[in-house]
Amino acid sequence: MKIAAQEPIKSRRIRRSEAVILFTVANQLFAIAADSVQEIRSTDSLGAALEIEQQEILKVRHTIERNHRTYFVVNACAHFGLRVVRPTLVLILRQIRVAVLVDKIERMTEISAIHALPRAFIGAECQWYRGLAYVEDQVIPVVSPTGFLTANDFQRLDGAMAEAASHQSLEGAIQI
Amino acid sequence: MSGSDNTNAKSYVLVQIGDRRFAMSAVTVSELAPPVRLHQFPQTSPLVAGVIVRRGRIVPVYDVSRILAGKNSPAHRFYLVASREFDSFSEPSAIPIDGECELVTAPIQPSDANSPNYISGRLTIGEENIEVLDLNALVTSAPAEPNEFGYADPRG
Numbered sequence: 001m002k003i004a005a006q007e008p009i010k011s012r013r014i015r016r017s018e019a020v021i022l023f024t025v026a027n028q029l030f031a032i033a034a035d036s037v038q039e040i041r042s043t044d045s046l047g048a049a050l051e052i053e054q055q056e057i058l059k060v061r062h063t064i065e066r067n068h069r070t071y072f073v074v075n076a077c078a079h080f081g082l083r084v085v086r087p088t089l090v091l092i093l094r095q096i097r098v099a100v101l102v103d104k105i106e107r108m109t110e111i112s113a114i115h116a117l118p119r120a121f122i123g124a125e126c127q128w129y130r131g132l133a134y135v136e137d138q139v140i141p142v143v144s145p146t147g148f149l150t151a152n153d154f155q156r157l158d159g160a161m162a163e164a165a166s167h168q169s170l171e172g173a174i175q176i
Numbered sequence: 177m178s179g180s181d182n183t184n185a186k187s188y189v190l191v192q193i194g195d196r197r198f199a200m201s202a203v204t205v206s207e208l209a210p211p212v213r214l215h216q217f218p219q220t221s222p223l224v225a226g227v228i229v230r231r232g233r234i235v236p237v238y239d240v241s242r243i244l245a246g247k248n249s250p251a252h253r254f255y256l257v258a259s260r261e262f263d264s265f266s267e268p269s270a271i272p273i274d275g276e277c278e279l280v281t282a283p284i285q286p287s288d289a290n291s292p293n294y295i296s297g298r299l300t301i302g303e304e305n306i307e308v309l310d311l312n313a314l315v316t317s318a319p320a321e322p323n324e325f326g327y328a329d330p331r332g
Contacts, residue, residue, distance in 0.1 A: 028217060028218060030217075080218035081218055081220070082218060115234050118227065118234060118235070118236040118267055118269075119260075119262055119265065119267050120221060120224050120236035120238065120260070120267065120269060120315070121219055121221045121224060121236065122221050123219055123220030123221045123222075124219075124220050125217075125218070125219035125220060125221065128218070128219075132227070132234055134229070137213075138215065139215035139217070139227055139229065139234060140217070141217045141218075
């Protein structure tokens with residue numbers, strides 16, 4: 001049987017290029033579409049983050065307010081099942097009430113194609129990723145912004161916040 | 177080439193996995209790839225170890241040695257790339273193998289009654305009985321267990 005020779009990586013799909021942000025979480029490299037990120041901030045600047053009291057979705061511990069909207073802060077380590085490290089940055093996403101704690105921004109780059117996840121993948125990664133991209137001989141998962149929290153997750157988190165708010169107003173009324 | 181001539185004989189690729197040799201139907205095998213880089217990222221699919229890139233395509237790698245040899249595959253092994261059939265779609269899929277492959281032509285015989293469902297038959301090559309693997313049955317026979325990155329429900 002003949003062994004096939006090493007070959008350079010090539011993409012068979014040419015599509016419109018897309019700007020992505022490469023970021024790391026627990027030393028794992030990910031990409032996210034640049035136009036899905038509204039803002040990148042240091043976690044040190046998030047002094048106004050509020051702790052959210054709920055035990056159902058453990059990857060969400062805090063909320064932040066931006067432009068009169070409440071964003072749920074998702075710990076990417078917990079989301080992807082990676083060992084938890086102290087995040088230094090938060091990606092505030094556009095058009096979705098999610099902010100993601102990450103370790104480091106590597107850089108921005110352009111990708112020419114996103115390859116669909118092979119059918120072999122049948123787990124949670126099908127929600128996590130839009131697909132896979134080649135970036136400098138490396139296969140990198142392209143994160144789906146909508147994969148961090150489901151509609152059901154939002155409902156439960158909104159419910160937990162509403163409950164906490166009603167407790168606070170009740171406590172305030174008792175003090176009066 | 178080895179094996180006996182027979183009108184019912186078909187071609188098989190013999191592969192070494194751990195301490196044993198297995199056969200796969202040659203019509204499903206597309207190439208034996210060198211020990212290229214295994215790309216890994218967080219995921220929770222049972223048996224999937226990562227992906228390799230072959231001929232411009234992203235090919236999932238199934239670490240079947242956990243089932244066939246009872247251990248994880250060591251790094252830098254060769255990959256046998258074969259087609260895995262889905263309903264109306266086939267996908268190139270790779271399994272890590274140890275060392276060389278051999279192409280044989282031999283008639284297939286029924287598997288033992290107590291063989292796992294991923295053994296579709298056996299070949300007799302000289303003194304050796306070699307089990308024939310059904311790739312699709314093999315990669316779907318794995319129990320859901322955490323892999324290097326994944327957990328049963330990491331999103332909790």
